Amino acid sequence: MRNVAAILFTGGLGFLLLVIASQLGFGEPPMRVGQGILDVAATEVGAANIVTSVLLAYRGLDTLGELSILFAAATAAGLVLGQRRASAAPDPEAGFILRAGADLLFPLLLVVGFYIILHGHLTPGGGFQGGVILAAAFFIGVLARPAESLDHTAIVVIEGLAGAAFIGIGLWALLADGEFLKPMLGTGTLGTLVSAGTLPLLSLAIGLKVGSELAGLMTSLSGTEAREP
Amino acid sequence: MIELDFVTILYCGAIGLLLIGAAGLVMCNNLFRMLLALVIAEAGVNLLLILAGYRGGATAPILGFGPAGAPMVDPVPQVLVLTAIVIGVGVQALAVAVMVRVYRAYGTLDVRELKTRFEFEVAAEQGIEPPGSTEGPAGGRPLSPVPPRPQHGEARP
Numbered sequence A: 001m002r003n004v005a006a007i008l009f010t011g012g013l014g015f016l017l018l019v020i021a022s023q024l025g026f027g028e029p030p031m032r033v034g035q036g037i038l039d040v041a042a043t044e045v046g047a048a049n050i051v052t053s054v055l056l057a058y059r060g061l062d063t064l065g066e067l068s069i070l071f072a073a074a075t076a077a078g079l080v081l082g083q084r085r086a087s088a089a090p091d092p093e094a095g096f097i098l099r100a101g102a103d104l105l106f107p108l109l110l111v112v113g114f115y116i117i118l119h120g121h122l123t124p125g126g127g128f129q130g131g132v133i134l135a136a137a138f139f140i141g142v143l144a145r146p147a148e149s150l151d152h153t154a155i156v157v158i159e160g161l162a163g164a165a166f167i168g169i170g171l172w173a174l175l176a177d178g179e180f181l182k183p184m185l186g187t188g189t190l191g192t193l194v195s196a197g198t199l200p201l202l203s204l205a206i207g208l209k210v211g212s213e214l215a216g217l218m219t220s221l222s223g224t225e226a227r228e229p
Numbered sequence B: 001m002i003e004l005d006f007v008t009i010l011y012c013g014a015i016g017l018l019l020i021g022a023a024g025l026v027m028c029n030n031l032f033r034m035l036l037a038l039v040i041a042e043a044g045v046n047l048l049l050i051l052a053g054y055r056g057g058a059t060a061p062i063l064g065f066g067p068a069g070a071p072m073v074d075p076v077p078q079v080l081v082l083t084a085i086v087i088g089v090g091v092q093a094l095a096v097a098v099m100v101r102v103y104r105a106y107g108t109l110d111v112r113e114l115k116t117r118f119e120f121e122v123a124a125e126q127g128i129e130p131p132g133s134t135e136g137p138a139g140g141r142p143l144s145p146v147p148p149r150p151q152h153g154e155a156r157p
Helices: A002-024 A033-044 A050-058 A060-081 A096-118 A127-144 A152-177 A199-222 B006-027 B031-052 B075-106 B111-126
Strands: none
Touching: A002 B006, A002 B031, A033 A050, A033 B075, A050 A060, A050 A199, A050 B075, A060 A152, A060 A199, A060 B075, A096 A127, A096 A199, A127 A199, A127 B075, A152 A199, A199 B075, B006 B031, B031 B075, B031 B111, B075 B111
16 A cells, blocks of 8 residues: 555656656756856856856855754764764774775875865865865775774864854955955956965865864764664 | 657656655665665756756856857756755765664664554653554554564663
Protein backbone atom coordinates (compact mmCIF):
# COMPACT_ATOMS: atom_id res chain seq x y z
CA MET A 1 0.00 0.00 0.00
CA ARG A 2 2.76 2.38 1.00
CA ASN A 3 4.77 1.54 -2.09
CA VAL A 4 1.77 2.10 -4.35
CA ALA A 5 1.24 5.50 -2.76
CA ALA A 6 4.93 6.28 -3.23
CA ILE A 7 4.86 5.33 -6.89
CA LEU A 8 1.72 7.41 -7.46
CA PHE A 9 3.33 10.36 -5.70
CA THR A 10 6.56 10.19 -7.68
CA GLY A 11 4.68 9.68 -10.93
CA GLY A 12 2.56 12.74 -10.28
CA LEU A 13 5.59 14.79 -9.32
CA GLY A 14 7.41 13.72 -12.45
CA PHE A 15 4.44 14.58 -14.66
CA LEU A 16 4.15 18.00 -13.03
CA LEU A 17 7.84 18.77 -13.48
CA LEU A 18 7.88 17.53 -17.08
CA VAL A 19 4.92 19.73 -17.97
CA ILE A 20 6.61 22.75 -16.40
CA ALA A 21 9.93 21.96 -18.09
CA SER A 22 8.32 21.46 -21.50
CA GLN A 23 6.77 24.94 -21.32
CA LEU A 24 9.91 26.73 -20.20
CA GLY A 25 11.63 26.94 -23.54
CA PHE A 26 15.16 25.62 -23.40
CA GLY A 27 17.98 28.04 -24.11
CA GLU A 28 16.00 31.23 -23.55
CA PRO A 29 16.05 31.98 -19.84
CA PRO A 30 12.89 33.85 -18.86
CA MET A 31 14.71 35.76 -16.10
CA ARG A 32 15.88 39.23 -17.08
CA VAL A 33 17.95 39.75 -13.92
CA GLY A 34 20.75 37.59 -15.28
CA GLN A 35 21.09 39.54 -18.51
CA GLY A 36 21.03 42.82 -16.60
CA ILE A 37 23.79 41.64 -14.30
CA LEU A 38 25.85 40.41 -17.27
CA ASP A 39 25.60 43.85 -18.85
CA VAL A 40 26.73 45.90 -15.88
CA ALA A 41 28.84 43.55 -13.73
CA ALA A 42 32.14 44.16 -15.55
CA THR A 43 32.05 47.91 -14.99
CA GLU A 44 30.34 47.94 -11.60
CA VAL A 45 32.26 45.21 -9.79
CA GLY A 46 35.26 44.53 -12.00
CA ALA A 47 35.46 40.77 -11.48
CA ALA A 48 36.08 38.67 -14.58
CA ASN A 49 34.09 35.79 -13.06
CA ILE A 50 30.53 37.08 -13.00
CA VAL A 51 29.32 34.24 -10.78
CA THR A 52 31.68 35.52 -8.08
CA SER A 53 30.51 39.07 -8.50
CA VAL A 54 26.91 37.93 -8.06
CA LEU A 55 27.86 35.78 -5.06
CA LEU A 56 29.90 38.40 -3.20
CA ALA A 57 28.61 41.75 -4.46
CA TYR A 58 24.99 41.54 -5.59
CA ARG A 59 24.00 38.73 -3.24
CA GLY A 60 26.58 39.36 -0.51
CA LEU A 61 23.98 39.37 2.23
CA ASP A 62 22.70 35.96 1.10
CA THR A 63 26.23 34.63 1.26
CA LEU A 64 26.48 35.87 4.83
CA GLY A 65 23.26 34.02 5.60
CA GLU A 66 24.64 30.91 3.93
CA LEU A 67 27.79 31.13 6.05
CA SER A 68 25.70 31.41 9.19
CA ILE A 69 23.66 28.34 8.18
CA LEU A 70 26.87 26.38 7.66
CA PHE A 71 28.14 27.63 11.01
CA ALA A 72 24.91 26.60 12.73
CA ALA A 73 25.05 23.14 11.14
CA ALA A 74 28.70 22.63 12.13
CA THR A 75 28.05 23.81 15.68
CA ALA A 76 24.98 21.62 16.03
CA ALA A 77 26.83 18.58 14.71
CA GLY A 78 29.65 19.17 17.18
CA LEU A 79 27.10 19.59 19.96
CA VAL A 80 25.23 16.40 19.05
CA LEU A 81 28.36 14.29 18.71
CA GLY A 82 30.03 15.54 21.87
CA GLN A 83 33.67 15.27 22.64
CA ARG A 84 35.76 12.14 22.63
CA ARG A 85 36.73 10.94 26.09
CA ALA A 86 40.42 11.30 26.90
CA SER A 87 40.47 7.69 28.11
CA ALA A 88 39.08 6.29 24.87
CA ALA A 89 41.53 4.14 22.93
CA PRO A 90 42.76 6.01 19.82
CA ASP A 91 41.87 4.60 16.43
CA PRO A 92 44.70 2.60 14.84
CA GLU A 93 47.08 4.36 12.50
CA ALA A 94 46.46 3.95 8.77
CA GLY A 95 48.68 1.93 6.46
CA PHE A 96 51.91 3.10 4.87
CA ILE A 97 50.35 4.13 1.56
CA LEU A 98 47.79 6.45 3.13
CA ARG A 99 50.36 7.96 5.51
CA ALA A 100 52.92 8.62 2.74
CA GLY A 101 50.18 9.88 0.42
CA ALA A 102 48.87 12.25 3.09
CA ASP A 103 52.34 13.74 3.65
CA LEU A 104 52.84 14.10 -0.09
CA LEU A 105 49.41 15.59 -0.81
CA PHE A 106 49.24 18.04 2.09
CA PRO A 107 51.40 20.85 0.59
CA LEU A 108 49.92 20.35 -2.88
CA LEU A 109 46.36 20.57 -1.58
CA LEU A 110 47.26 23.65 0.43
CA VAL A 111 48.66 25.39 -2.65
CA VAL A 112 45.71 24.42 -4.83
CA GLY A 113 43.25 25.52 -2.15
CA PHE A 114 44.77 28.96 -1.74
CA TYR A 115 45.17 29.31 -5.52
CA ILE A 116 41.47 28.62 -6.05
CA ILE A 117 40.46 30.98 -3.24
CA LEU A 118 42.62 33.88 -4.43
CA HIS A 119 41.70 33.49 -8.10
CA GLY A 120 37.98 33.22 -7.38
CA HIS A 121 37.25 36.53 -9.11
CA LEU A 122 39.13 35.52 -12.29
CA THR A 123 38.54 31.81 -12.88
CA PRO A 124 35.93 29.27 -11.79
CA GLY A 125 36.31 28.79 -8.07
CA GLY A 126 36.22 30.98 -5.03
CA GLY A 127 36.00 30.83 -1.28
CA PHE A 128 33.67 27.85 -0.95
CA GLN A 129 35.45 25.58 -3.41
CA GLY A 130 38.93 26.46 -2.20
CA GLY A 131 37.84 26.18 1.41
CA VAL A 132 36.68 22.61 0.84
CA ILE A 133 40.10 21.76 -0.64
CA LEU A 134 41.83 23.31 2.39
CA ALA A 135 39.61 21.26 4.68
CA ALA A 136 40.54 18.12 2.73
CA ALA A 137 44.24 18.99 3.09
CA PHE A 138 43.96 18.99 6.87
CA PHE A 139 41.49 16.13 7.12
CA ILE A 140 43.64 13.72 5.10
CA GLY A 141 46.29 13.97 7.83
CA VAL A 142 43.69 13.08 10.46
CA LEU A 143 42.65 10.04 8.41
CA ALA A 144 46.25 8.88 8.18
CA ARG A 145 47.10 9.45 11.86
CA PRO A 146 43.95 9.56 14.01
CA ALA A 147 46.00 9.91 17.20
CA GLU A 148 47.35 13.34 16.20
CA SER A 149 44.02 15.08 15.87
CA LEU A 150 43.64 18.70 14.82
CA ASP A 151 43.88 21.47 17.39
CA HIS A 152 40.28 22.49 17.99
CA THR A 153 41.20 25.80 19.58
CA ALA A 154 43.14 26.89 16.50
CA ILE A 155 40.21 25.87 14.28
CA VAL A 156 37.75 27.86 16.36
CA VAL A 157 40.04 30.93 16.39
CA ILE A 158 40.56 30.87 12.60
CA GLU A 159 36.84 30.37 12.03
CA GLY A 160 35.87 33.22 14.32
CA LEU A 161 38.42 35.61 12.87
CA ALA A 162 37.41 34.82 9.29
CA GLY A 163 33.72 35.28 10.06
CA ALA A 164 34.45 38.55 11.87
CA ALA A 165 36.57 39.72 8.92
CA PHE A 166 33.69 39.10 6.49
CA ILE A 167 31.26 41.07 8.63
CA GLY A 168 33.91 43.72 9.30
CA ILE A 169 34.45 44.34 5.58
CA GLY A 170 30.69 44.62 5.18
CA LEU A 171 30.41 47.10 8.05
CA TRP A 172 33.31 49.13 6.66
CA ALA A 173 31.43 49.45 3.37
CA LEU A 174 28.30 50.40 5.32
CA LEU A 175 30.10 53.18 7.17
CA ALA A 176 32.07 54.46 4.18
CA ASP A 177 29.47 54.19 1.44
CA GLY A 178 26.14 53.55 3.06
CA GLU A 179 25.59 50.01 1.73
CA PHE A 180 26.37 46.79 3.60
CA LEU A 181 28.94 44.56 1.81
CA LYS A 182 29.29 46.93 -1.14
CA PRO A 183 32.59 46.30 -3.00
CA MET A 184 35.15 48.91 -1.98
CA LEU A 185 38.64 49.95 -3.10
CA GLY A 186 37.67 50.55 -6.72
CA THR A 187 37.41 47.99 -9.50
CA GLY A 188 41.03 47.86 -10.71
CA THR A 189 42.04 46.43 -14.07
CA LEU A 190 39.70 43.70 -15.28
CA GLY A 191 41.36 40.30 -15.29
CA THR A 192 44.35 41.01 -13.05
CA LEU A 193 44.93 39.37 -9.68
CA VAL A 194 44.56 42.63 -7.72
CA SER A 195 41.21 43.76 -9.03
CA ALA A 196 37.53 43.80 -8.08
CA GLY A 197 38.21 45.71 -4.87
CA THR A 198 37.33 43.82 -1.68
CA LEU A 199 36.06 40.70 -3.46
CA PRO A 200 39.33 38.73 -3.08
CA LEU A 201 39.43 39.64 0.62
CA LEU A 202 35.85 38.43 1.10
CA SER A 203 36.78 35.30 -0.83
CA LEU A 204 39.73 34.68 1.47
CA ALA A 205 37.55 35.15 4.55
CA ILE A 206 34.96 32.69 3.20
CA GLY A 207 37.66 30.20 2.24
CA LEU A 208 39.27 30.22 5.68
CA LYS A 209 35.90 30.00 7.42
CA VAL A 210 34.55 27.17 5.28
CA GLY A 211 37.88 25.33 5.43
CA SER A 212 38.19 25.48 9.21
CA GLU A 213 34.51 24.68 9.71
CA LEU A 214 34.53 21.61 7.46
CA ALA A 215 37.87 20.41 8.85
CA GLY A 216 36.50 20.66 12.39
CA LEU A 217 33.25 18.97 11.36
CA MET A 218 34.93 16.04 9.64
CA THR A 219 37.42 15.63 12.46
CA SER A 220 34.68 15.44 15.07
CA LEU A 221 32.72 12.99 12.88
CA SER A 222 35.74 10.74 12.36
CA GLY A 223 36.75 10.99 16.01
CA THR A 224 33.36 9.89 17.28
CA GLU A 225 33.46 6.82 19.45
CA ALA A 226 31.60 3.88 18.00
CA ARG A 227 29.96 2.95 21.28
CA GLU A 228 28.17 4.85 23.96
CA PRO A 229 30.65 5.73 26.71
CA MET B 1 7.47 8.23 -31.35
CA ILE B 2 8.87 10.94 -29.09
CA GLU B 3 11.73 12.84 -30.54
CA LEU B 4 14.64 12.14 -28.23
CA ASP B 5 16.92 15.09 -28.63
CA PHE B 6 19.68 16.31 -26.34
CA VAL B 7 17.47 18.71 -24.40
CA THR B 8 14.91 16.05 -23.57
CA ILE B 9 17.64 13.76 -22.29
CA LEU B 10 19.05 16.53 -20.08
CA TYR B 11 15.66 17.39 -18.59
CA CYS B 12 14.70 13.74 -18.15
CA GLY B 13 18.00 13.09 -16.39
CA ALA B 14 17.52 15.94 -13.95
CA ILE B 15 13.87 15.14 -13.26
CA GLY B 16 14.68 11.43 -13.08
CA LEU B 17 17.30 12.03 -10.37
CA LEU B 18 14.77 14.10 -8.46
CA LEU B 19 12.15 11.35 -8.76
CA ILE B 20 14.58 8.61 -7.70
CA GLY B 21 15.38 10.69 -4.65
CA ALA B 22 11.74 11.34 -3.83
CA ALA B 23 10.81 7.66 -4.25
CA GLY B 24 13.72 6.64 -2.06
CA LEU B 25 12.70 9.08 0.64
CA VAL B 26 9.20 7.60 0.77
CA MET B 27 10.05 3.92 0.29
CA CYS B 28 13.22 3.42 2.33
CA ASN B 29 13.01 2.45 5.96
CA ASN B 30 16.67 2.93 6.83
CA LEU B 31 17.57 6.44 7.97
CA PHE B 32 20.90 6.42 6.15
CA ARG B 33 19.30 5.36 2.89
CA MET B 34 16.77 8.14 3.29
CA LEU B 35 19.66 10.59 3.60
CA LEU B 36 21.28 9.18 0.45
CA ALA B 37 17.95 9.57 -1.37
CA LEU B 38 17.83 13.17 -0.21
CA VAL B 39 21.32 13.73 -1.64
CA ILE B 40 20.27 12.25 -5.00
CA ALA B 41 17.17 14.45 -5.08
CA GLU B 42 19.34 17.45 -4.31
CA ALA B 43 21.59 16.65 -7.26
CA GLY B 44 18.53 16.51 -9.51
CA VAL B 45 17.27 19.86 -8.27
CA ASN B 46 20.67 21.45 -8.81
CA LEU B 47 20.84 20.12 -12.37
CA LEU B 48 17.35 21.42 -13.06
CA LEU B 49 18.29 24.90 -11.80
CA ILE B 50 21.45 24.99 -13.91
CA LEU B 51 19.45 23.91 -16.96
CA ALA B 52 16.97 26.73 -16.36
CA GLY B 53 19.76 29.27 -16.81
CA TYR B 54 21.11 27.86 -20.07
CA ARG B 55 21.16 30.07 -23.13
CA GLY B 56 21.60 28.59 -26.58
CA GLY B 57 25.21 28.60 -27.81
CA ALA B 58 26.43 30.58 -24.81
CA THR B 59 29.70 30.33 -22.90
CA ALA B 60 30.43 30.31 -19.18
CA PRO B 61 29.81 33.67 -17.46
CA ILE B 62 33.51 34.57 -17.26
CA LEU B 63 34.77 37.60 -19.17
CA GLY B 64 37.62 36.73 -21.50
CA PHE B 65 36.77 33.02 -21.48
CA GLY B 66 34.87 32.64 -24.74
CA PRO B 67 35.06 34.71 -27.94
CA ALA B 68 34.41 38.39 -27.38
CA GLY B 69 30.77 39.39 -27.61
CA ALA B 70 29.49 35.81 -27.36
CA PRO B 71 26.34 35.39 -25.23
CA MET B 72 26.82 34.08 -21.71
CA VAL B 73 24.62 31.79 -19.64
CA ASP B 74 22.59 33.24 -16.79
CA PRO B 75 24.87 33.50 -13.72
CA VAL B 76 22.08 33.78 -11.14
CA PRO B 77 21.00 30.08 -11.14
CA GLN B 78 24.66 29.07 -10.89
CA VAL B 79 25.07 31.15 -7.75
CA LEU B 80 21.86 29.69 -6.33
CA VAL B 81 23.18 26.18 -6.95
CA LEU B 82 26.48 27.08 -5.29
CA THR B 83 24.50 28.13 -2.23
CA ALA B 84 22.37 24.99 -2.38
CA ILE B 85 25.41 22.70 -2.53
CA VAL B 86 27.03 24.30 0.51
CA ILE B 87 23.81 24.18 2.51
CA GLY B 88 23.35 20.56 1.42
CA VAL B 89 26.73 19.67 2.88
CA GLY B 90 25.74 21.27 6.18
CA VAL B 91 22.43 19.40 6.26
CA GLN B 92 24.10 16.08 5.46
CA ALA B 93 26.74 16.50 8.15
CA LEU B 94 24.13 17.35 10.76
CA ALA B 95 21.93 14.42 9.69
CA VAL B 96 24.85 11.99 9.91
CA ALA B 97 25.74 13.32 13.36
CA VAL B 98 22.18 12.80 14.59
CA MET B 99 22.16 9.31 13.04
CA VAL B 100 25.31 8.38 14.95
CA ARG B 101 23.56 9.33 18.18
CA VAL B 102 20.38 7.43 17.25
CA TYR B 103 22.36 4.32 16.41
CA ARG B 104 24.30 4.54 19.67
CA ALA B 105 21.13 4.88 21.71
CA TYR B 106 18.92 2.31 19.95
CA GLY B 107 21.25 0.08 17.96
CA THR B 108 19.17 0.40 14.81
CA LEU B 109 18.38 2.88 12.03
CA ASP B 110 15.10 1.26 10.95
CA VAL B 111 12.39 3.90 11.16
CA ARG B 112 9.60 1.39 11.88
CA GLU B 113 11.47 -0.09 14.79
CA LEU B 114 12.49 3.33 16.05
CA LYS B 115 8.86 4.46 15.93
CA THR B 116 7.71 1.51 18.03
CA ARG B 117 10.51 2.14 20.51
CA PHE B 118 9.67 5.82 20.79
CA GLU B 119 5.99 5.09 21.38
CA PHE B 120 6.77 2.61 24.14
CA GLU B 121 9.26 4.97 25.77
CA VAL B 122 6.81 7.85 25.74
CA ALA B 123 4.09 5.60 27.17
CA ALA B 124 6.43 4.31 29.90
CA GLU B 125 7.51 7.84 30.74
CA GLN B 126 3.93 9.02 31.15
CA GLY B 127 2.79 5.87 32.92
CA ILE B 128 0.05 5.13 30.42
CA GLU B 129 -0.91 2.04 28.48
CA PRO B 130 1.44 1.53 25.50
CA PRO B 131 -0.25 1.79 22.10
CA GLY B 132 -1.39 -1.53 20.70
CA SER B 133 -1.05 -4.82 22.57
CA THR B 134 1.77 -7.31 22.56
CA GLU B 135 -0.75 -10.16 22.67
CA GLY B 136 -3.04 -8.76 19.99
CA PRO B 137 -2.93 -9.79 16.35
CA ALA B 138 0.02 -8.37 14.48
CA GLY B 139 -2.09 -6.80 11.74
CA GLY B 140 -2.42 -3.37 13.24
CA ARG B 141 1.19 -2.88 14.20
CA PRO B 142 4.26 -2.77 11.98
CA LEU B 143 6.31 -5.21 14.07
CA SER B 144 4.75 -8.04 16.07
CA PRO B 145 7.02 -8.74 19.06
CA VAL B 146 8.34 -5.77 20.95
CA PRO B 147 12.14 -5.85 20.63
CA PRO B 148 13.93 -5.98 23.98
CA ARG B 149 15.45 -2.73 25.05
CA PRO B 150 19.24 -2.75 24.83
CA GLN B 151 21.08 -2.43 28.12
CA HIS B 152 23.43 0.34 27.01
CA GLY B 153 20.76 2.51 25.45
CA GLU B 154 18.54 3.43 28.39
CA ALA B 155 16.71 6.66 27.76
CA ARG B 156 17.48 9.32 30.30
CA PRO B 157 14.61 10.31 32.58
